[in-house]
Amino acid sequence: MNIQNYNLLLADDDHDDCDFFREALDELSLPVTLVTVNDGVELMDFLEDKTAENLPDILFLDLNMPRKNGFECLMEIKRLEKLKNLHVIIFSTSLDLGIVDTVYEKGALYYIRKPGDFAKLKKVIATAITMTTQPDFKKPERENFILQP
Structure with a gap:
C-alpha cells in the first residue's frame, strides 16, 4: 500500500485520547x-x-469501548469478506499478554499500548503508519507484534 494520502480511522471512546x-x-x-x-x-x-x-x-482500534468492544469489532471485521484485509492496529491502555495473544490470533497487525508521553505517541504512530503502508508489508511474527515507542 504505497499511496499519497493515508486514510486513518481511530475507534476510541475517550475523547481526550482522540484529541x-x-x-x-x-x-x-x-x-x-x-x-x-x-x-x-x-x-x-x-x-x-x-x-x-x-x-x-x-484502523487504530481501542479494545474497551461501549456498546460493542474492540474484540467484538475485530472478530466481526475479520469475518466479513469486504473488511477482512483491513489493517487493524490495537490501540489500548492495557498490556495484558493474554489479550495481546488473542488479538494477534484474531488478525490484528500490531498492538500499541497507549503511551502517556506525547513524543512517544508521535513516534509509535509514525512507526505504525510507516511499517503497515510498505508495499511488501506482511504481518509480523508474534515477538514483533507489540510496537514500542
Whole structure:
C-alpha cells in the first residue's frame, strides 16, 4: 500500500485520547486524513457504509469501548469478506499478554499500548503508519507484534 494520502480511522471512546492522537498526527506532518468514531457500533456502521475501495488504510482500534468492544469489532471485521484485509492496529491502555495473544490470533497487525508521553505517541504512530503502508508489508511474527515507542 504505497499511496499519497493515508486514510486513518481511530475507534476510541475517550475523547481526550482522540484529541491527543490527532495532535500527534498534526505534528508529524504526515499526509493523512483522520476520522474518529466513539464506540464499536458506530465503527461497524461506518465501515459497512464504505465500499471496499473506500475503506480506511489503517484502523487504530481501542479494545474497551461501549456498546460493542474492540474484540467484538475485530472478530466481526475479520469475518466479513469486504473488511477482512483491513489493517487493524490495537490501540489500548492495557498490556495484558493474554489479550495481546488473542488479538494477534484474531488478525490484528500490531498492538500499541497507549503511551502517556506525547513524543512517544508521535513516534509509535509514525512507526505504525510507516511499517503497515510498505508495499511488501506482511504481518509480523508474534515477538514483533507489540510496537514500542
